[in-house]
Amino acid sequence: MTSQTPRRVIPNQPEARSRLNDAELAAVQNACAALKHLPGALLPILHAVQDELRHVPKNAVPLIADALNLTRAEVHGVVSFYHYFRTEKPGRCVLRICRAEACQSVGAAALEEHAKRSLQVDFHGTTADGAITLEPVYCLGNCALGPSVLVEDRLVGRVDARRFDDLVADARKAK
């Protein structure tokens, strides 16, 4: 085999395509077409898909693998390695509570308890009304003004139980 020969990969199952809805299919195909020329394109593609769909559907894996000439196992391995990528659609608002030491020193553990109790979910869970997904995060870089929470991509500092409840109420109101 010469070095020019493309790597042989196991053919993808064609029916995977049909399990994505039109919007999902378009998002995955657009991301692949726009970014697959980049060196090390997999993470940029996964980010683009998740930015668009808020998750990376399991059935997107064969399509992405095909576009990059990777195996499905390789793509799945990457999706599952990184805490940020999710394969299930989250609630309308993803709320990340910092669990790291600087926030712990000013009461993050109590805030975490309050959040789980008041939302009646554990980490990675979504509230029954589909409004909020609760995630842990390890440092938001706001360590002098903790406890910190990331509401979608908005950083909020000095969050106590009351402030947390306000954030949740705002998130529930927003559509």
Next chain:
Amino acid sequence: MTAVTIYVPGDAAAVAVGADATAAAIAAEAERRGTAVKIVRNGSRGLLWLEPLVEVDTPAGRIAYGPVGAADVPGLFAGGFIAGAPHPLGHGPTAEIPYFKRQQRLTFARVGLIEPGDIEAYKRHDGYRGLTAAIGMTPAAIVECVTASGLRGSGGAAFPAGIKWKTALGAAADRKYIVCNADEGDSGTFSDRMVMEGDPFVLIEGMTIAGLATGATQGYIYLRFEYPLAKRMLQDAIRSAYEAGYLGADVMGSGRRFDLEVRMGAGAYICGEETSLLESLEGKRGQVRFKPPLPAIQGLFGKPTVINNVITLASVPIILDRGAEHYRDFGMGRSRGTLPVQLTGNIKRGGLVETAFGLRLRELLYDFGGGSLSGRPIKAVQVGGPLGAYLPESRFDTKLDYEAFAGVGGMLGHGGIVVFDDSVDMAAQARYAMEFCAIESCGKCTPCRLGSTRGVEVIDRLIAGDEPVKQEALLRDLCETMTHGSLCALGGLTAYPVRSALDHFPADFRKTAAARARG
């Protein structure tokens, strides 16, 4: 009538405590009063307990007010703050605030001073002077200058930057890379973020100089997803730098190429480890590589790669501009230049303190920091992130210096200091260190992957009082195995917080269950 310039930081930490609302309130109140104002969203000055820290530009200099909530704005206008009048929220000239005045700002010289996205403002404040100097030098001379400055990697390992660069310069290849490690995952650190949000061009300039020095033509900034604002600021700044001819095929008319791109991480702490980061940039799982080969010889896509932290690269322009001696004259022993310390956690006056190496921990905690936020005694500080040692009061006279910290069984790391008051349970902190390692382990080596999980279990049994003497011996043995058997610093350094908690706070591990419940 000329508009008065008012600075309201756009830095993420300031915005997190309401700076956007404050800026909007100032605009609305000025409008209502018919006062002409120009609001500039600067970076943060680093006096974070005063955020949102509003500054008014007056003939007597910039006058600081803070923390200014939106509700305080009408009162400030009524009190004449537009002319810099005294006010209960006022602190006088920013440059005279002792916390700020005692600092020696080299790397952070412009952060908080200028509008970060404005390349013209950057140039007016000595920006691109380092690159201009570098263009007139041979690659070997640039490397020599960085080596002579004593600049060491600020990501944690403190490896001399010049030696890394020299290795990459000497490696022959058709393509080389400059990679900036902006995966600032250590708790208690935010200096990288402050630079990227407050002065992004200095990082771009530093990376460009690194490119000229080593013959690299492509740069990547590997940024964590937790920093969405830094991403926007960097992307905008890179676009401006391309438009102004500071990036691209012909950097400043030198005929040399340097391209730069931001790549986003995805929430894996381990990707702050340089070889994991390279794997991630290549589109793979962020698993640690064996070394050798060193990245400077075989790094990204198998090509010679200089990989440095944000602060390291952002310190390069001033070294090239002012000369190696200027930088080297700060500091002590083998720790030359300045260290941006981040004072965080349970501290009254948290923020960024950039000074020459050699300050004592105690001065930082009490003179700068003003003691704990809660007002209770400080029981422990963790220096150097989640893998740093917990130090008790008896170690507070340690000087901030890489070697001095190694001498007390700690490490300076990225300069983060997390303060805990006496309500902290150090056994719980030790358990968390193991738990964190278990969550973030890349899984490549056994001591880290399995050791961390076993570590949590052993600490649980120890806390429960289940044969405590045996458990402690087992835990120390496990720490030993992880230290010497792990591939990288994650498994290798998790023993630091655990062992230091055991050594300095043994009573916390022997509390009865009843005492634990009482707190």
